[in-house]
Amino acid sequence: MTLRPPTVQWLADDGAAYRQPGPSARQHGFLDIIDQTKLPKELVRLQLCNPDDIYDAIKRLAVRGAPAIGCAAALGLAAVAQRLQASSPPDFIQQVRQIADYLASSRPTAVNLEWALNRCLGKLTAGSIPDLQQALLDEALAILQEDIAMCEAIGRHGMTLLRPGMGVLTHCNAGALATGGCGTALAPIYAAQAAGCDVHVFSDETRPLLQGARLTAWELSVSGVKVTTICDSMAAQVMREKRVDIVIVGADRVAANGDAANKIGTYQLAIAARYHRIPFYVAMPYSTIDRNLSTGDSIPIEQRSPDEIDHCPGVQVYNPAFDVTPHDLITGYITERGILAQP
Numbered sequence: 001m002t003l004r005p006p007t008v009q010w011l012a013d014d015g016a017a018y019r020q021p022g023p024s025a026r027q028h029g030f031l032d033i034i035d036q037t038k039l040p041k042e043l044v045r046l047q048l049c050n051p052d053d054i055y056d057a058i059k060r061l062a063v064r065g066a067p068a069i070g071c072a073a074a075l076g077l078a079a080v081a082q083r084l085q086a087s088s089p090p091d092f093i094q095q096v097r098q099i100a101d102y103l104a105s106s107r108p109t110a111v112n113l114e115w116a117l118n119r120c121l122g123k124l125t126a127g128s129i130p131d132l133q134q135a136l137l138d139e140a141l142a143i144l145q146e147d148i149a150m151c152e153a154i155g156r157h158g159m160t161l162l163r164p165g166m167g168v169l170t171h172c173n174a175g176a177l178a179t180g181g182c183g184t185a186l187a188p189i190y191a192a193q194a195a196g197c198d199v200h201v202f203s204d205e206t207r208p209l210l211q212g213a214r215l216t217a218w219e220l221s222v223s224g225v226k227v228t229t230i231c232d233s234m235a236a237q238v239m240r241e242k243r244v245d246i247v248i249v250g251a252d253r254v255a256a257n258g259d260a261a262n263k264i265g266t267y268q269l270a271i272a273a274r275y276h277r278i279p280f281y282v283a284m285p286y287s288t289i290d291r292n293l294s295t296g297d298s299i300p301i302e303q304r305s306p307d308e309i310d311h312c313p314g315v316q317v318y319n320p321a322f323d324v325t326p327h328d329l330i331t332g333y334i335t336e337r338g339i340l341a342q343p
């Protein structure tokens with residue numbers, strides 16, 4: 001039994017929580033998320049319904065991880081849309097488009113954010129304002145429901161790579177906290193656990209914001225998965241000690257040639273894994289593939305504040321949030337469609 005609370009959901013005004021579209025979900029409500037900046041010390045939920053708060057929650061990583069920010073932005077847009085004052089359906093659509101553009105600008109690297117918002121905007125065709133509001137909420141809940149199913153499928157496919165007692169190295173957090181469901185990189189681990197196949201996860205701490213040490217360690221430990229936190233700089237040594245049989249990471253955007261953007265530090269892990277002849281897998285929904293970009297060189301890389309890194313006053317800081325792992329270092333892509341040699 002899992003003790004993991006939902007990362008992203010719809011909270012109706014009457015307090016009922018929804019993760020699926022349907023007549024019962026058709027209520028006025030809020031985007032409801034775990035505030036991940038508070039984990040693991042506190043489990044705090046936030047209810048959001050205005051554009052600045054939703055933008056801010058994504059920007060400061062209260063909700064984070066590529067699929068989760070897509071789900072949050074879609075549900076957030078639905079919550080905002082329910083409160084808009086519009087004079088006509090075209091005026092409503094114009095306002096919703098502006099808000100979607102604003103939310104999409106909160107983080108540039110994960111393709112899921114823009115993808116989810118565009119899916120919602122695609123539902124704004126004809127009808128009254130209440131019809132359009134309903135269409136946005138239904139689409140946002142459909143995205144969330146698909147995300148849950150996608151995670152389960154990734155888990156089913158990915159668990160075929162795992163054997164009891166294996167050491168699995170992961171980076172950042174591509175688990176339940178990064179998705180609407182049970183995760184991408186961590187989904188095979190949860191699926192294997194449910195089938196009685198226990199593995200040992202090494203979780204990089206993931207500087208500077210410690211998604212591995214705070215979030216991956218938290219969600220695996222509350223789920224009863226054996227997890228050991230290591231500093232990012234220890235990964236090659238842990239591989240050399242033969243504690244790692246497989247590396248599985250998530251992705252924020254994968255170019256058409258298979259180059260994969262993920263949390264900064266992923267690229268060096270792939271190099272170390274190749275040197276130690278350890279298979280290196282990227283787990284992600286198929287929608288993470290951006291076929292508009294032929295290689296990873298064109299993936300926009302988010303630059304974050306110097307304040308996230310302890311530094312000597314007056315000294316320059318360089319803080320890219322993501323890096324790009326070249327496709328030739330990637331053994332395969334674990335997707336809901338199966339394990340692919342190429343995307």
Ligand code: MRU
Pocket residue numbers: 061064065066067110171172173174175178179183184185211249250251252262263264321
């Ligand atoms: O900056 P973050 O915490 O949003 O970065 C998250 C990652 O890099 C994840 O690995 C990626 O989004 C995939 S999540 C399933």
